[in-house]
Amino acid sequence: MLKKFRFSGLFLAFFLAFVSTALLAQRSITVDELVTFIKSQIKAKGDDRQTADFLKRIRLTQKLDQRTVEDLQGQGAGPRTVAALKTLAEESANLPAPPPPPKALPPKPPPSAEEQAKIMGEMRDYAMNYTMSLPNYICVQTTHRKQDPIEALHREGYIANGDTIQELLTYYDHKESYTVKMYNGKSVANGDHLQFGGVTSSGEFGTMMHDIFDPDSGTEFAWDNWHKLRGDLMYGFAYHVDKEHGYSLLDVETKAEYTSAYKGVVYWDPSTNAIMRITKETVGIPSTFPIRDVQITLDYDLTKVGDGMYILPLHYQIDSTADKFTGTNEADFRLYRKYGAEATITFGDTAPVPADKLKDEPQK
Numbered sequence: 001m002l003k004k005f006r007f008s009g010l011f012l013a014f015f016l017a018f019v020s021t022a023l024l025a026q027r028s029i030t031v032d033e034l035v036t037f038i039k040s041q042i043k044a045k046g047d048d049r050q051t052a053d054f055l056k057r058i059r060l061t062q063k064l065d066q067r068t069v070e071d072l073q074g075q076g077a078g079p080r081t082v083a084a085l086k087t088l089a090e091e092s093a094n095l096p097a098p099p100p101p102p103k104a105l106p107p108k109p110p111p112s113a114e115e116q117a118k119i120m121g122e123m124r125d126y127a128m129n130y131t132m133s134l135p136n137y138i139c140v141q142t143t144h145r146k147q148d149p150i151e152a153l154h155r156e157g158y159i160a161n162g163d164t165i166q167e168l169l170t171y172y173d174h175k176e177s178y179t180v181k182m183y184n185g186k187s188v189a190n191g192d193h194l195q196f197g198g199v200t201s202s203g204e205f206g207t208m209m210h211d212i213f214d215p216d217s218g219t220e221f222a223w224d225n226w227h228k229l230r231g232d233l234m235y236g237f238a239y240h241v242d243k244e245h246g247y248s249l250l251d252v253e254t255k256a257e258y259t260s261a262y263k264g265v266v267y268w269d270p271s272t273n274a275i276m277r278i279t280k281e282t283v284g285i286p287s288t289f290p291i292r293d294v295q296i297t298l299d300y301d302l303t304k305v306g307d308g309m310y311i312l313p314l315h316y317q318i319d320s321t322a323d324k325f326t327g328t329n330e331a332d333f334r335l336y337r338k339y340g341a342e343a344t345i346t347f348g349d350t351a352p353v354p355a356d357k358l359k360d361e362p363q364k
Helices: 018-024 031-043 048-055 066-075 079-091 113-129 151-155 204-213
Strands: 004-007 027-029 058-060 137-149 161-172 175-183 186-191 200-202 220-229 232-241 247-251 256-269 274-283 291-305 308-322 325-338 360-362
Touching: 027 031, 031 058, 031 066, 031 079, 048 079, 058 079, 066 079, 113 204, 113 232, 113 256, 113 274, 204 232, 204 274, 220 256, 220 274, 232 274, 247 274, 247 291, 256 291, 274 308, 291 325
Parallel strands: 004 247, 027 058
Antiparallel strands: 004 200, 137 161, 137 325, 161 175, 175 186, 220 232, 220 360, 232 256, 247 256, 256 274, 274 291, 291 308, 308 325
């Protein structure tokens, strides 16, 4: 089954309130939190000016040294961001230094070939039966989207923009459906997220896992690494899916379509015997196609629904690069309820997934 990815050009009507700056004004953070934030902005190709403006509104609780600033600059921090970091370094010069990182444990050796084969078999059985094991439920999917035009369009006056979509996700009789209930904080009557344009993606929650492990997909697997996620050590297996069974891309503006090969890593948690994260990255998209690159991360977590505990979607992120813009969609899944006439959900602000629950620490 091919998955769908769409975008419809720059939607300029809504200006992105960057990281809810007003709410975070004068927030005190550690150097580690600062570094994590800057690295995430570099990875997401965040707007240099808005990142710098945000840094002007925080206070450090620890000393920021010049070496850390230079390291972030080397990783791709923009000139305005670097200038703001240097100011923070000067202002924090008399504060205590951050504590040293914990002493690293000796690396754990890769599992044996026999163990890898055993885990692969368990993962395949889990993936092929995952959706059939779930209860009927509803939840809220809150998606924050942002688009940043390329530098040439910035010079023409285009600005970074974004929006927030809240949908009711219904999973009933092993099928999922989505209904938009709020858009930018305003109620919507049974909307469809396609009507709002921008970057959209479908088919991830129910089919992403299944398609990777479907024998008909011809997926190639190999050991990747040990990963520490949400405090638990997990097996990491790299995979590759060829173009014939790949990821379907559609540029709505030009009506151009392309099916891309893709690769990624699957995380297996031995404590829950479940897949807890899947990453996906397009491979070999031709330079003539409007969409240049798509990267996806889908996190699962142990979640209470009714009287039972189930492995359900926690967070979803898609980063895309096109010929006119870069974009990021981040979706959180919240307020799970057992499906039924008595199930009710009040839409509104939902707390984002804490950053530490999404932090990946692969073994070095």
